[in-house]
Amino acid sequence: MAIQWFPGHMNVTKKAIIDRIKDTDVVIEMLDARLPGSSSNPLLSQLTGHRARLKILNKQDLADPNRTDAWLAWYNAQPSTRALALDAGEKAPAQRLIQACRALAPNRGGMDKPLRVLICGIPNVGKSTLMNTLVGRKAAKTGDEAGVTRIEQRINLADDFYLFDTPGMLWPKIIVEKGGYHLAASGAVGRNAYDDEEVALELIESLKRSYAHLLADRYRLDDVDAIPTRHDELLLEDIGRKRGAMMSGGRVNMAKAAEIIINDFRSAALGRITLETPEEFAAWLARAKVLEAERRALKAERDGPRKGKQTRKDW
Template sequence: MSINWFPGHMAKTRRQIKENLKLVDAVIEIRDARIVKSSANPDIEDICQNKPRIILLNKSDLSEEKVTKQWVKELSNEHTKVLSVNCLKGLGLKNIKPALDEMLKEKHDNLRSKGVVNIVTRVMVVGIPNVGKSTFINKLAKNNIAKTGDKPGVTRNKQWIKTKIGIELMDTPGVLWPKFEDETVGLDLAFTGAIKDEIMDIEDLALKLIETLQINYPERLKERYKLPELSESALENMDNIGKKRGAVIARGNIDYNRVAVMLLDEFRGGKLGNISLEKPEK
């Protein structure tokens, strides 16, 4: 299943990030806690280099807590702090200001020695589409300045947003890289909604998700869809899910589109339980 999506505005965003990096003190990169590696744009790593960075593992309420803790330990280093958060509920966001202050202590001490009293920290917010950047900004700013949506590609232009805690945020559109060398990365992004469903074969995508879940989380599938047993065939499991949910059309055929939409919606909404599609040891 080939996945390749790189709209023109994303190439423009990559240029913007490079050009505007000198305007900020630090970078906040938002990733999906369920697919920590797949939701990391390698371009961001290269572009930001040694700029102080905070990685927010968003939607951590949908991932396995023990796996997310492993990722926090794995990704933390001298220049990078990693926080587990839920941007929608605001969980974990109170730790951002102290983390920034600690990382920028030398710079802030230098400014205070020159008589600067009200220090404003300017931060660039980056991440792939639909990972929660606008939701994070709105929560931190306590308003709805940044546009939000449950579809990728909502934010298109650079925006500056002020907060009441001495942080100014530069919002940027979500940016993916031009080509996914690993098909698994593309699938993980598609499973979680980072890639538009409209450009996907949604029935094939749902079948791939069943293949993944029946290997890694078989009990979740059985429990959610009341299946006594799972078949080795993902298609047969999809048929049985369709029958259990009444997605049957003329002559007993399965309405695969209906099953696909339902399955993806329920997975993305956490109704199959806490799932981490990637673990550090992999």
């Protein structure tokens, strides 16, 4: 089942971005370094147009460093775009952000033309923690659940550098099904929008291809070479059994096992993991666009005669 989550306050955020973007020089988009493609909001590109943008791959300390380098190269090759990786808890990220933004808008600066920057991102990507680090005090609420920040804030990082923060926002329809599961696994989606076991099985499917050794080490699984070809449900059962998630009669509590692996991924107890490469996500997105176009064409064909009949009746 595809995962979707767009509560009402996100529509308010969308309207706030539309209002703010008219006076914005650079857009910072914070991404989760463990799922850079899945955590990039396609709606943001529509709302911000051709504004220069800085992609921040946050939580790099939790991500696979080799894949982080690949994603940085991918984004830095795009026009009017720069990318850098950091940890939200980095002690002094302000100068790095300021320098990157000034490079993207060299004609802005000074009190008569202050640089105006908008920072956006999905829920639970670490934006509030970063904002608190930038100002050196607890100015924004933080939490490990999606949707904590609800109001816009302005922070002056320099006399001529204004940074506007917005609440976390997803997009109305997630068309990349794999991306939806990755978002849920990371904690970017509200708990009422997904089933733990379903997300855990998709997470295992992603992990076993590139990180079988981490699964074997964490859960003491036998025959690491066979893990990539094993059925996802059997692997989840093994994980539950190894971690004591058992019920009466020797049955594995699959819901508890799912919770264990999701929490281990989020906390990096499994190790440093990135769930997707640039090439993988590009392929998923291309395929999803084709399927979405086919779905819309079928819907238009199906709805067309009905709308036509309604129109003739109105006449």
